[in-house]
Amino acid sequence: MNNWNQFLLLQGARASDGRVHDFGAALSADDLAAGFVAPITDLGLIAASGDDAASFLHSQLTNDVEHLGGAEARLAGYCSPKGRLMASFLIWRNDTSIFLQLPRDIQPPLQKRLQMFILRAKAKLHDATGDSANAVILGLGGAKAEAILANCFGALPGAPYAKLEQAAHGTLIRVADAFGAPRYQWLMSAETAQAVWPTLAASLAKGGNDAWRLAEVHAGVPQIGSGTQEQFVPQMVNFELLGGVNFKKGCYPGQEIVARSQYLGKLKRRTTLVTIAGTDAQAGAKAGDEVFAVADPAQPCGMIVNAAPNGMGGVDALVEMKLSAIEQGTAETGGVRLGSAQGAPLRFLAMPYILDALDL
Structure with a gap:
């Protein structure tokens, strides 16, 4: 168990297998709407680096990776040849790497599968989940969260899927809104997390993975996990409505079927x-x-x-x-x-x- 999880247990977290579920009781939609903070401990992170990292991922995923800017994030899917989603990602980049966030339980086989198709491309994949800059992910949202984050970052991302980075505080990504308020993922070092936690916990309801999943559900954002791999064409889970599919980009596994679902017949x-x-x-x-x-x-x-x-x-x-x-x-x-x-x-x-x- 790492120091961050030990710290959370001392704050009253209930956890198993190193994953924080809640702080004594499940939060309700009303709790989340008022304002919440939730350590997210069930997501993993793949980092792709190298000269060909963007072009390689562009050829594999449903969204445009080659034109992904440093101040934005996007949803993207990874399909089987039959057009069925094997994974859904939140993706973003910095100066050195492109990051793919997905459920931790399917990360190892997905990373291994992607690695198989790199071939001669100048790209490397590694598990970035434990990297110090991304060691902690906090999910925040609700009416009170924005003002508290502004005290740390100053100006905040102005729209869903906008992103900013600060050397002192880490990476802040605004994701899809829920309950009429912005939601954010804040990635940071364990030291930064322990420093900011008392301020956040004093003003916001404390949750864990369950609270973040409830917020995702109410935001209408699907996430493919071990129980649903290869069950859905992207449109079945509204993925194109959320900007997770680019129909103008080049080919990727399953692209023909995804396009046919969009343009031929009726959904x-x-x-x-x-x-x-x-x-x-x-x-x-x-x-x-x-x-x-x-x-x-x-x-x-x-x-x-x-x-x-x-x-x-x-x-x-x-x-x-x-x-x-x-x-x-x-x-x-x-x-x-x-x-x-x-x-x-x-x-x-x-x-x-x-x-x-x-x-x-």
Whole structure:
């Protein structure tokens, strides 16, 4: 266990396997909307460096890497030849490296797979998760967070997916907003984190991985993990709506299928936001679990993409499903259920952006 995790345990964190879950209780959406800080301990970081690093990643990912600026971040996906997402990344760069952030549990095999395709390119990949500059990731958001961060950084990133770096404080990336307020990832050294933590914890609700996942769910941002690899074409999880797919760039694995899904035929599946009440739902609702429409109980109509405890005894989740099931679920409470047509009902919530394939 590293010094940062030991420090958090002394602050009351509950953790297992070196990953901080919460500080005694799950935070609710209302807690997050008011203002929160959450150590994020379940994400890994791959760094790509070398003269050909940008061109190599550009040829592998769904988004434009060659024109990625130093003051921005982007979402990007890594697809199988069949166009199914094997990973989703938050990517950014500095003067020496391009960084790909993804769930830590799938990082080793994904990094190994990418390494296989470098061939003669002048590019190197390494696990940057433990590098001192990125040793700690704090997630912040809600109404109070912006003013507190401004005291540290001065001017803040002005829009989602803008980024700034300061030698004294680290890297600050504004990600997708949630609860009507900006959200940020702050990457820094363990020494900086221990210095700023008391100020942050005095004013903001303290959470962990569960709180950050709940914020991601309410921001409508999917993350591919071990339970959902190769399940979705990017559009099924709204990835192109979030800027994670560039349809003008060159080829990448699965590009033909992703493009065909965009331009030929009609999109039949999307991802939407739901809440599932009850302790049984909290115990059972996880990424990769299937959902069923009551009107068609014989086969699943969709799958949970991401889920997080909502602090109210249940789970909030992003669920990919047939458009017909989304339409039914928004019109009829209990029209879609978890695990079977007799399972816990899904209650549909408003998405933070428009699903352009629907007229809801």
